[in-house]
Amino acid sequence: MKAVLFDLDGTLADTAPDLGHALNLQRERHGLPPLPQETIRPYASHGTVGLFDIGFGLTPQDERFAPMREEYLALYTANLCLHTTLFPGMAELLAALEARNISWGVVTNKPARFTNPLLELLGLSKRAASIISGDTCAHPKPHPEPLLRAAREIGVAPQSCLYVGDAERDIEAARAAGMAALIADYGYLGAEDRPETWGADGRIDTPLGILAFLP
Numbered sequence: 001m002k003a004v005l006f007d008l009d010g011t012l013a014d015t016a017p018d019l020g021h022a023l024n025l026q027r028e029r030h031g032l033p034p035l036p037q038e039t040i041r042p043y044a045s046h047g048t049v050g051l052f053d054i055g056f057g058l059t060p061q062d063e064r065f066a067p068m069r070e071e072y073l074a075l076y077t078a079n080l081c082l083h084t085t086l087f088p089g090m091a092e093l094l095a096a097l098e099a100r101n102i103s104w105g106v107v108t109n110k111p112a113r114f115t116n117p118l119l120e121l122l123g124l125s126k127r128a129a130s131i132i133s134g135d136t137c138a139h140p141k142p143h144p145e146p147l148l149r150a151a152r153e154i155g156v157a158p159q160s161c162l163y164v165g166d167a168e169r170d171i172e173a174a175r176a177a178g179m180a181a182l183i184a185d186y187g188y189l190g191a192e193d194r195p196e197t198w199g200a201d202g203r204i205d206t207p208l209g210i211l212a213f214l215p
């Protein structure tokens, strides 16, 4: 393994508190009471499609979806990093990778207008060897293109990359890209998720667990 690539929401950083905060601000605007964070958390790796399902019972086919999404994204922009932190152990893991000369990068479905400022606020922009967002390539995950783009930018073969994610589309994308894949069990898995059927190479319950899969 020459590089480790991370999903962002639910794998690298615990973004659910701020995603949920913005959702509750929007619910308040629409006369609805706040939802508990535990209710929102399992939807936090599924973008506005997931958040609007739990927050407003809206699907992308609904004509209210697009204007509501704009309103939500403005609220999230204004509150991007109030409560967001790296998951416990992640800072130590990144330092351990750098000490071993293993490159690391981020491949997320989050749009770049959020990914880039967030990684800057977390102090990671200059350390990441590649940062690929949901709108960097023509197709987001589960398409392999964003993962292949990251490997190309880092200058390593896909077969030498390990991808870590917390949603089925992450593992699907890694498989399709020819990369090894780990499931972050500490992320935003939902009650209906069946991670044992996703075909991953392993599961970790803490970021430092990744080290066991590296040379």
Ligand SMILES: O=C(O)COP(=O)(O)O
Residues within 6 Å of the ligand: 007, 008, 009, 010, 044, 045, 046, 047, 048, 107, 108, 109, 110, 111, 134
């Ligand atoms: O914002 C999203 O759609 C999910 O982001 P993730 O791919 O980093 O989990």
Ligand SMILES: [Mg+2]
Residues within 6 Å of the ligand: 007, 008, 009, 010, 011, 044, 045, 165, 166, 167, 187
């Ligand atoms: Mg995720």
